[in-house]
Amino acid sequence: MSGDGASEQARSRFQAELEFIQCLANPNYLNFLAQRGYLRERPFINYLKYLLYWKEPEYAKFLKYPHCLHMLELLQYEHFRKELVNAQCTKFIDEQQLLHWQHYSRKRTRLQQALAEQAPQQQPTQQHGNATAK
Amino acid sequence: MATAAEKSTKERLVSVLDDLEVLSRELIEMLALSRTQKLPQPGEDVQILEVLVQRDREFQELMAVAQSQGKLHEEMQRLEKEVEKRDSDIQQLQKQLKEAEHILATAVYQAKEKLKSIDKARKGSVLSEELIKYAHRISASNAVCAPLNWVPGDPRRPYPTDLEMRSGMLGLMANLPSNGVNGHLPGDALAAGRLPDVLTPHYPWQSSDVSVGMLPPHHGSDLGLEPPGHNKENEEDVENMSTDSSSSSSDSD
Numbered sequence: 001m002s003g004d005g006a007s008e009q010a011r012s013r014f015q016a017e018l019e020f021i022q023c024l025a026n027p028n029y030l031n032f033l034a035q036r037g038y039l040r041e042r043p044f045i046n047y048l049k050y051l052l053y054w055k056e057p058e059y060a061k062f063l064k065y066p067h068c069l070h071m072l073e074l075l076q077y078e079h080f081r082k083e084l085v086n087a088q089c090t091k092f093i094d095e096q097q098l099l100h101w102q103h104y105s106r107k108r109t110r111l112q113q114a115l116a117e118q119a120p121q122q123q124p125t126q127q128h129g130n131a132t133a134k
Numbered sequence: 135m136a137t138a139a140e141k142s143t144k145e146r147l148v149s150v151l152d153d154l155e156v157l158s159r160e161l162i163e164m165l166a167l168s169r170t171q172k173l174p175q176p177g178e179d180v181q182i183l184e185v186l187v188q189r190d191r192e193f194q195e196l197m198a199v200a201q202s203q204g205k206l207h208e209e210m211q212r213l214e215k216e217v218e219k220r221d222s223d224i225q226q227l228q229k230q231l232k233e234a235e236h237i238l239a240t241a242v243y244q245a246k247e248k249l250k251s252i253d254k255a256r257k258g259s260v261l262s263e264e265l266i267k268y269a270h271r272i273s274a275s276n277a278v279c280a281p282l283n284w285v286p287g288d289p290r291r292p293y294p295t296d297l298e299m300r301s302g303m304l305g306l307m308a309n310l311p312s313n314g315v316n317g318h319l320p321g322d323a324l325a326a327g328r329l330p331d332v333l334t335p336h337y338p339w340q341s342s343d344v345s346v347g348m349l350p351p352h353h354g355s356d357l358g359l360e361p362p363g364h365n366k367e368n369e370e371d372v373e374n375m376s377t378d379s380s381s382s383s384s385d386s387d
Contacts, residue, residue: 012303015303016303016304016307019294019299019302019303019304020304022293022294023293023294023299023304025292025293025294026291026293026294026295026299027293028296029293029299057258057260061264061268063272064271064272064275064277065272065277065292065293065294066272066277066278067277067278067292067293068293097292097293098280098291098292100292101278101279101280101291101292102280102284104278104279104280105279105280105281105282105284108282109282
């Protein structure tokens with residue numbers, strides 16, 4: 001029974017830490033933490049350092065929002081933690097994060113458009129080919 | 135050294151030559167004199183002749199010695215040249231050995247680096263299956279790439295939104311007396327995002343049975359190893375509405 005209790009504890013700790021680390025991907029949450037002074041507390045800073053174990057592949061594979069790892073790395077630096085108190089700073093981070101997030105989809109839509117432009121040129125030849133095949 | 139005490143061959147030769155010169159001059163003088171007058175000493179010319187002959191013999195001997203010394207000297211020079219040649223050979227060999235050592239050291243170093251990188255690569259190897267699965271998971275949920283139809287105003291984000299944070303395990307833990315808008319929660323390090331249970335029914339998205347009903351099985355079940363976003367994805371699909379007045383996911387931009 002005690003063994004189960006310990007593993008149950010370990011499971012819930014795992015889940016709690018998994019959720020918490022992914023919350024760090026949210027710049028608004030970081031601003032929230034900064035403004036309440038959590039980022040200045042030594043225990044919290046040590047906790048952030050402890051969370052670096054999520055970078056290992058066997059743990060990282062559970063992360064759904066990988067941006068959190070980058071944020072975690074940046075949070076190791078005091079200068080970054082100090083800057084997060086500023087709402088403008090986090091707004092900027094949020095904007096940049098969104099733009100980066102959209103980067104791939106923009107690239108893909110551009111590619112699709114390029115393909116779409118090529119397609120009409122190919123269609124007439126295809127139809128011609130079909131006609132002759134029949 | 136012994137040579138310092140003895141006269142050198144050159145000096146002896148020179149002195150013998152001088153003697154010969156003196157003696158022959160005397161002899162010639164005597165012969166010149168003997169034309170006009172009788173010899174004062176009868177046997178002197180014979181004496182001088184004898185001495186002359188002796189000196190000549192010495193001269194010949196010294197010449198022979200000088201010749202043999204010359205030969206020795208030549209031999210010495212030849213041997214010196216030989217020694218020089220051997221010296222330069224040894225130096226050449228030394229240079230080549232040094233070069234070889236350098237090249238080998240470089241080769242060994244590079245081989246070690248290669249081995250290190252092989253070890254590193256082997257350590258970091260991931261099954262391609264797993265990589266593909268992971269890539270699929272993070273892309274399918276739009277966590278790293280925006281959905282193609284995303285416009286400003288869409289509440290979806292590359293990070294867990296307020297909604298998701300509150301409905302996760304951390305969000306449901308513990309009771310807090312105060313109101314739970316994102317800006318005003320007191321508490322300890324993990325407190326952010328926690329919502330008092332008493333207030334959960336007040337939120338429109340909590341009242342929908344789908345969200346509340348979905349949570350327990352995912353949290354309590356299997357090994358709790360499902361990423362927190364897993365059930366949130368379901369929520370998101372169900373209620374794609376803007377969240378409350380919290381600062382995140384604002385429409386202001």
